[in-house]
Amino acid sequence: MYTRITRSGGRSYLQLVEGFRTQAGVRQRVVANLGRLDELGGKKLxxxxxxxxxxxxxxxxxxxxxxxxxxxxxxxxxxxxxxxxSL
Known part of the structure; x- marks a missing residue:
């Protein structure tokens, strides 16, 4: 699992993503949307x-x-x- 930052409509969002393999290749699945990056701070994270x-x-x-x-x-x-x- 890893975090990913996505941009939509001029805003950035933080997502928790899981990577896995299938017969078609490597895929990613969003496990959780953690919210807008500008609203997340130390108090929330x-x-x-x-x-x-x-x-x-x-x-x-x-x-x-x-x-x-x-x-x-x-x-x-x-x-x-x-x-x-020098003197």
Whole structure:
């Protein structure tokens, strides 16, 4: 299964599609229409994603908040060192 974006009447729609083989070749079947792409946001897609993860027995992964260390400013020290060396 995969998602497919279709366009109709100037709007984009998100579909859940299943691919399968027949004697005539590879075919696709729309399993679900998930709605207009411009109306779908995190508030509507997140519950669907979490529900699929629960159904598969996977623990939802949340990204850790990065921590930043303060950086040392060495550009001015390097410039003054070069200036001192040229004297």
């Amino acid at each position: 997140d519950p669907l994603i979490h529900g699929l993860q629960r159904a598969l027995g996977r623990v939802p992964i949340s990204a850790p908040v990065p921590e930043y260390d303060s950086a040392r400013a060495l550009g001015d020290v390097h410039a003054l060192n070069e200036l001192w060396s």
